[in-house]
Amino acid sequence: MQGSPYQAIIATGATPVSVRIPSDTSNFCIAGICGLFNGQILIADNYNKSLKLLDLQNKAVVTFCDMPDHPRNMCLITPCQVAVAVQSGIQFVSVNSGQLVKGRRLQLPHNCRGVAHHQGDLYVTSGTALYKYTLTGTLVDKIYEDISISDAVYKCAVSPSGDIIYVTNCNNKLLTLARDGAVISTFTDTELQRPSEVHVTPAGQVLVCGYLSNTVIQVDSEGKKKIATLAAKKDGLQSSRSVFYNWKSGSVLVGQSDKNILLFNLK
Template identity: 45%
Template sequence: MNPDHVMTVKSKCEYMVRISSDGNQTNRISGICCLPSGQVIVTDEINRKVKLLDQHYNVCTHCDVSNNPSGICQITSTEVAVSLNSEVQFISVSNGKLVKGRKFKLPHDASCIAHHQGVLYVTGLNALYQYTLTGSLVKKLYEDNNYRVWKCAVNPAGDRIYVTTSEIFWAHLTLHGKDRLITLSTDGTLIIHFL
């Protein structure tokens, strides 16, 4: 693909994922995952819900979760993993319903989760961790005490992990300015970072 190719948006559509049990709360879609069936699963952080959308993007079912979901990733053609603060909850689609399965606790907060061939990558505060699907910590892949580690993704070949970070200004405990995109190898070696 030509890296200088200009892409043009031809159309845009917006869909409502609010349901009656959301009450007066607004929706904050914190994660999205598309299954091979064409169904889409979204995490609604404020309402503590995982919502299954049909092929027309209507909410067809949902399940409540124990904490605010911040990320989601596909595990199999019918199963996803959802990061819930300091837990990972597995949820399957079965007969058009969302069914909660196993879950495991994390010794840290989690803001994002990614999966590739049986390996889970979980971001938490200032680090990126590698876990097995059963919840065993393999190792801490990356850590930077000056940056908040936010999101992560794995390339299709599984040999690169992309991580977004924001500089932490400790005097006010706020984030500002200097965001970075970091590329790591699967053993945690820093390949490159972009400011």
């Protein structure tokens, strides 16, 4: 595991990993990637309305489950349970004996674009606002709102300490918010066009996907400056939609639209 939020993550090369299964009716749109504590990887395939369990060692999907709507994002709740943002709600899914089992679903009174979890709190983005809920679906607070464009509050991630919340704004911005929603900083960069996902590693490193710029960049924990460009179009990246730092294997997975996942080994 990388030790400091300011330590650059450096990729050495990309290996394509297919997540196609026979029942797929469309190309992929990998809207979310999440690692379980046993080393397996969960993939949210938006276009095919499914959640897929990936054995990374064998680079194969071992099982899947259909979702009630197009999954847009997901986060880990327990070592074997995730929360999946699906249009107007949050669907909980558990991994039991190698199978994906759908549990309860929270119906929320707004769209659900992104979801993050920290110590029993669910952070949910609607496209125009960031909300905090309990795990049972009780609204705690509307933390932040921006109605200037339809996806001004798109995806979110929380720092390991829970003090900082990162929000992607599809108008080419990454917002860094305090716990109360106050804007700490607004980050823009030519290598971050239409940011589609933000992910925080266990050490606090911040990774952001640029969907139109075909990039994954690393930003400092205050959201003020770029530390490194982890992957770009020259590495085979196209339409990056999701990113996950897999500390168990020392690699980074990047989900794309209409293409395989890319697995980057790290120096």
